[in-house]
Amino acid sequence: MGIKTAVSLYSLQDEYMNKRMSLEDMFIYLNENSVDGFEIIPDQMLHNAPYLSEETLENWHELVKKHNVKPICADVFLNTNLYNNRELTEAECVNILIDEIKMAHKLGIKLIRLVSAIPGFVIEPLLPYAEKYDVQLALEIHAGMSLDSPATQDFIKEMQRVDSPYIGLVIDAGIFCRRMPRVFNEYNKQVLGVNPKIVDQFNSYFDKGLDGRQAFGANHQIKPEIATIATQKDMPYIMLADGYENSPYSIMEQYWKYIKHFHFKLWEMVDGEEYSIDYYGLLKYLHDKGFDGYVATEYEGNRWTLPGNSIQEKEQVAAHQDMLRRHINNIESGDSQNV
Structure with missing residues (x-):
């Protein structure tokens, strides 16, 4: 039991x-x-x-x-x-x-x-x-x-x-999740070349008790704090990072x-x-x-x-x-x- x-x-x-x-x-x-x-x-x-x-x-x-x-x-x-x-x-x-x-x-x-x-x-x-x-x-x-x-x-x-x-x-x-998985972040930065500022932004959501879903607005549109610094290379990370929920x-x-x-x-x-x-x-x-x-x-x-x-x-x-x-x-x- x-x-x-x-x-x-x-x-x-x-x-x-x-x-x-x-x-x-x-x-x-x-x-x-x-x-x-x-x-x-x-x-x-x-x-x-x-x-x-x-x-x-x-x-x-x-x-x-x-x-x-x-x-x-x-x-x-x-x-x-x-x-x-x-x-x-x-x-x-x-x-x-x-x-x-x-x-x-x-x-x-x-x-x-x-x-x-x-x-x-x-x-x-x-x-x-x-x-x-x-x-x-x-x-x-x-x-x-x-x-x-x-x-x-x-x-x-x-x-x-x-x-x-x-x-x-x-x-x-x-x-x-109460934090982004560190191994996920490091792999994306070191191997896939994701912009560290984007990773920091997703980490900051969790620091505030939120999660990666905060990066998206209506109709799953990426919010400006992410969109203004993102390139095509960053998109796979961004689309996966909202899959860790808090x-x-x-x-x-x-x-x-x-x-x-x-x-x-x-x-x-x-x-x-x-x-x-x-x-x-x-x-x-x-x-x-x-x-x-x-x-x-x-x-x-x-x-x-x-x-x-x-x-x-x-x-x-x-x-x-x-x-x-x-x-x-x-x-x-x-x-x-x-x-």
């Missing part, structure tokens, strides 16, 4: 892609780092997902049993642009997700994270399958498409209408009963803490609200590793897990001083 830690295997994608770690190596790593559960992108690590062979399934269950690891979430995407001349029909979208539900059931996974842009119309036709196979479906609330996004609200309204325990939300902690925890209040799971974003561990997010504060909030579920480390600092440096996925994830357990133990013991 209570808050449990997990790791998204997406956090180890460079290790996996470059064949330094197999799936079994990852399970061993989870055990070595006392991780309670794990999350997987089946498309990334299981051949021919969601249409898994009997051999793949048998190997999966053998590994899970052998290493005593707990699969708790499957990350599912819905590519509506499979064809050049049209988007998928509603029926095609639903049928694809039915197959994902069936696969999760076969894998022993009871929660599917739906990528942020999945439309609300899939909920009602999928609900009988979610119930039959005992698999919950939860939309990811991610910075850039947070709770106030029209597409997200479309899903939420339908979620509230059906009001089923099988339909909910996954909250990504990237909506609770929201209060209270935005979860009205949706609390629907929250199933958390992605705990990690960009950089510095002196035992994640540089951008106050995880003690967030965990204290979840504890006080009585959250009973998993918080999964999701490392994305790998993509901002400076040239000449090795990607430190295993080290960063292990340090993040250590931090989470330390904070959870201190909060549960009432030791608020030793954070």
Whole structure:
């Protein structure tokens, strides 16, 4: 019961892609780092997902049993642009997700994270399958498409209408940034040549308790303090930098009963803490609200590793897990001083 830690295997994608770690190596790593559960992108690590062979399934269950690891979430995407001349029909979208539900059931996974842009119309036709196979479906609330996004609200309204325990939300902690990720800023300045004055401007928004969305006005037009100093080279940074949000925890209040799971974003561990997010504060909030579920480390600092440096996925994830357990133990013991 209570808050449990997990790791998204997406956090180890460079290790996996470059064949330094197999799936079994990852399970061993989870055990070595006392991780309670794990999350997987089946498309990334299981051949021919969601249409898994009997051999793949048998190997999966053998590994899970052998290493005593707990699969708790499957990350599912819905590519509506499979064809050049049209988007998928509603029926095609639903049928694809039915197959994902069936696969999760076969894998022993009871929660599917739906990528942020999945439309609300899939909920009602999928609900009988979610119930039959005992698999919950939860939309990811991610910075850039947070709770106030029209597409997200479309899903939420339908979620509230059906009001089923099988339909909910996954909250990504990237909506609770208190500082811009330092690794993101440094990569953009040192490698991509972004104007340091623009980076300083975005940092200043956070210094005032705001975030990168402050750089944009009506119709997502860039405000003059940015536009007057920006060049074309700076535009990718500007368009990504408003994806780090600084929201209060209270935005979860009205949706609390629907929250199933958390992605705990990690960009950089510095002196035992994640540089951008106050995880003690967030965990204290979840504890006080009585959250009973998993918080999964999701490392994305790998993509901002400076040239000449090795990607430190295993080290960063292990340090993040250590931090989470330390904070959870201190909060549960009432030791608020030793954070």
